[in-house]
Amino acid sequence: MSSPDAPPEAAPGAQAAALDGAPVTDELPSAIPAMWRLGKLGYQHEPRLMAASIGLALLAALPDALLAVLLAILTQGVIDQDATMVAVAAIGLGLSVTLTWFLSVVSTRVQRRFRDKVTIALESHVARLQASVTTIAHHERPEYLDRLAVLRDQTFVLDHLYLSVFSTAGWILRLGVTVVLLAAIDPVLILLVVLAVPTVVTSSWRPAVERTVQEQVAESQRLAGHLFQVATTAPSGKEVRVTGIGRRLAADRRASWERWYGPIAHARAASALWHTAGWLVFGLGFVGAVVYVASVLGRPAAEVVLVLAAGARLTAYVGATVGEIGFLRGVWMDGAIRLAWLEDYAAVQAQDADAPAPTELGPGIRFEHVDFAYPGSTTAVLRDVDLTLPAGAVVAIVGENGAGKSTLVKLLSKLYEPTRGRILVDDVDLARVPADEWRDRLAGAYQDFFRFELHAGRSIGVGDLPRLDDEPAIRTAVDRAGAADVVTKLGTAERDGLDTQLGPTWPDGVEVSFGQWQKLALARGFMRDQPLVLVLDEPTAALDAETEHALFERYADFARNAGGAERLTVLVSHRFSTVRMADLIVVLDGARVAEVGTHDDLLAAGGQYAELYTIQATAYS
Numbered sequence: 001m002s003s004p005d006a007p008p009e010a011a012p013g014a015q016a017a018a019l020d021g022a023p024v025t026d027e028l029p030s031a032i033p034a035m036w037r038l039g040k041l042g043y044q045h046e047p048r049l050m051a052a053s054i055g056l057a058l059l060a061a062l063p064d065a066l067l068a069v070l071l072a073i074l075t076q077g078v079i080d081q082d083a084t085m086v087a088v089a090a091i092g093l094g095l096s097v098t099l100t101w102f103l104s105v106v107s108t109r110v111q112r113r114f115r116d117k118v119t120i121a122l123e124s125h126v127a128r129l130q131a132s133v134t135t136i137a138h139h140e141r142p143e144y145l146d147r148l149a150v151l152r153d154q155t156f157v158l159d160h161l162y163l164s165v166f167s168t169a170g171w172i173l174r175l176g177v178t179v180v181l182l183a184a185i186d187p188v189l190i191l192l193v194v195l196a197v198p199t200v201v202t203s204s205w206r207p208a209v210e211r212t213v214q215e216q217v218a219e220s221q222r223l224a225g226h227l228f229q230v231a232t233t234a235p236s237g238k239e240v241r242v243t244g245i246g247r248r249l250a251a252d253r254r255a256s257w258e259r260w261y262g263p264i265a266h267a268r269a270a271s272a273l274w275h276t277a278g279w280l281v282f283g284l285g286f287v288g289a290v291v292y293v294a295s296v297l298g299r300p301a302a303e304v305v306l307v308l309a310a311g312a313r314l315t316a317y318v319g320a321t322v323g324e325i326g327f328l329r330g331v332w333m334d335g336a337i338r339l340a341w342l343e344d345y346a347a348v349q350a351q352d353a354d355a356p357a358p359t360e361l362g363p364g365i366r367f368e369h370v371d372f373a374y375p376g377s378t379t380a381v382l383r384d385v386d387l388t389l390p391a392g393a394v395v396a397i398v399g400e401n402g403a404g405k406s407t408l409v410k411l412l413s414k415l416y417e418p419t420r421g422r423i424l425v426d427d428v429d430l431a432r433v434p435a436d437e438w439r440d441r442l443a444g445a446y447q448d449f450f451r452f453e454l455h456a457g458r459s460i461g462v463g464d465l466p467r468l469d470d471e472p473a474i475r476t477a478v479d480r481a482g483a484a485d486v487v488t489k490l491g492t493a494e495r496d497g498l499d500t501q502l503g504p505t506w507p508d509g510v511e512v513s514f515g516q517w518q519k520l521a522l523a524r525g526f527m528r529d530q531p532l533v534l535v536l537d538e539p540t541a542a543l544d545a546e547t548e549h550a551l552f553e554r555y556a557d558f559a560r561n562a563g564g565a566e567r568l569t570v571l572v573s574h575r576f577s578t579v580r581m582a583d584l585i586v587v588l589d590g591a592r593v594a595e596v597g598t599h600d601d602l603l604a605a606g607g608q609y610a611e612l613y614t615i616q617a618t619a620y621s
């Protein structure tokens with residue numbers, strides 16, 4: 001797990017809502033500084049290998065670039081029938097070929113070594129950045145998702161980026177030497193390089209155009225991938241078969257694949273056409289140059305050979321330089337920009353958190369006129385929530401599905417920031433508390449808990465990372481969660497339940513039912529001994545009402561008698577038999593707080609709570 005401080009159920013966290021208005025994190029940074037930053041990053045990690053790689057790449061380029069000179073000398077030697085000259089040229093040619101080969105082998109080895117080392121450094125850099133962002137909003141906003149998807153795929157290719165820079169340096173050197181040779185014959189020949197400009201323009205423009213299209217249709221690509229997964233993997237297998245939607249999924253996947261690939265193929269074809277036109281211009285120029293030197297200037301054969309050889313090389317060099325630069329622009333620059341964006345984004349998140357997380361709760365937690373809409377959406381999920389959750393209390397939140405109960409819990413866990421209003425923890429704005437410190441004070445189980453496919457003991461232990469393998473602590477948590485039966489059942493004659501690998505796809509892994517997963521998640525939530533805030537978001541929905549009731553009764557006693565250390569327990573449940581035990585009940589209705597009070601208050605008030613309670617009580621009796 002990448003973020004030791006995040007509650008295990010939370011996706012490795014990241015922040016955003018508070019900054020949604022901040023353009024600095026929304027716009028992509030500019031290219032040159034971003035590339036410079038990425039270059040520096042490589043140098044910081046492997047300064048010597050990076051210097052050696054560039055030096056060798058340049059050295060390896062030289063013999064190749066000077067080949068045209070040797071060919072010209074050979075021609076002159078043949079014409080003059082000068083045996084020494086011919087021999088020198090022939091030996092030079094042989095050496096040049098051998099050296100080119102030898103140096104490029106050595107240089108490739110060194111570069112690969114550099115690449116391997118730097119790739120690992122970069123990948124962990126990206127992973128660390130993603131995990132350091134404190135809310136999870138960037139995992140959900142479609143435009144950020146697409147941005148991150150590109151970055152993630154490109155972390156893969158990042159290894160090629162530096163190699164590409166080295167070889168670009170080599171090609172530029174070859175090109176420079178060739179230009180000097182041509183200019184020595186006649187400065188007009190430098191025009192050849194100008195004629196190569198259209199090819200440079202088209203090939204550096206191509207990837208940008210294709211990438212724009214790719215971003216526009218990235219959503220279809222994501223959909224196609226998702227449908228493929230739904231159609232072919234085990235978790236969805238049962239429902240796919242029972243509902244018989246297999247064919248439909250295949251057709252939909254095909255359609256969305258085409259929605260993705262069609263525009264891209266079109267953009268590629270169009271840009272290829274322009275590219276061809278660019279090369280045509282250069283080709284005509286080259287033929288013109290040879291004719292010019294031979295017929296117009298009437299230069300000796302050796303010089304015509306030099307132009308022919310250097311010019312022919314020029315096409316290859318320009319092609320390679322342009323190709324490399326195109327690749328650099330397409331992948332390196334793009335990757336660098338996204339990486340710089342992520343770095344800035346993560347940095348802005350850390351900036352405003354200047355208040356230490358409290359070590360104990362005084363009066364409690366106040367929601368002050370809190371509004372909340374999920375990032376990228378304008379629908380208010382919570383509206384003007386104004387609430388005091390007193391320290392030491394067990395607070396129950398009730399309401400219909402979609403009323404915003406889980407959202408309230410997520411705000412309390414600082415997985416998102418309120419869109420408007422504040423959450424005060426004993427008068428300190430939660431927005432100013434560093435998210436990782438705050439989450440150290442939290443414990444609990446979330447409705448959409450994660451299934452950690454580890455050994456059972458560890459999948460519980462991650463609830464309190466310092467005590468990951470602390471068996472007594474894990475057993476205590478198991479007891480608190482009433483999950484002892486699950487652990488016993490996982491065990492066999494020769495193996496303790498806690499040592500059982502969860503998840504059937506692993507060696508010796510066992511299949512675990514939803515209810516069992518839920519109990520394990522609950523145990524994980526109970527790992528921390530002294531959390532300031534404990535959140536329990538329908539963690540026992542898979543248990544029967546009586547077990548849930550017993551569990552909470554035990555837990556509420558424990559919470560209330562916490563030995564002076566006041567804590568707050570927030571419980572979401574649909575079962576009124578459990579809810580009625582709470583000290584305070586908050587009824588959410590359509591994003592607003594409808595009622596607040598104790599069970600008796602609310603029954604007496606005869607409002608929504610009283611009505612729902614009566615319905616359930618009648619149903620159970």
Ligand SMILES: Nc1ncnc2c1ncn2[C@@H]1O[C@H](COP(=O)(O)OP(=O)(O)O)[C@@H](O)[C@H]1O
Nearest residue numbers: 140374381399400401402403404405406407408
């Ligand atoms: N990650 C999300 N992005 C966008 N909307 C969400 C997200 N999670 C929940 N919602 C929406 O917010 C509303 C409240 O959801 P939630 O807090 O989970 O309700 P409850 O827990 O009370 O059932 C629902 O309309 C739901 O569709």
Ligand SMILES: [Mg+2]
Nearest residue numbers: 405406407447
């Ligand atoms: Mg919920």
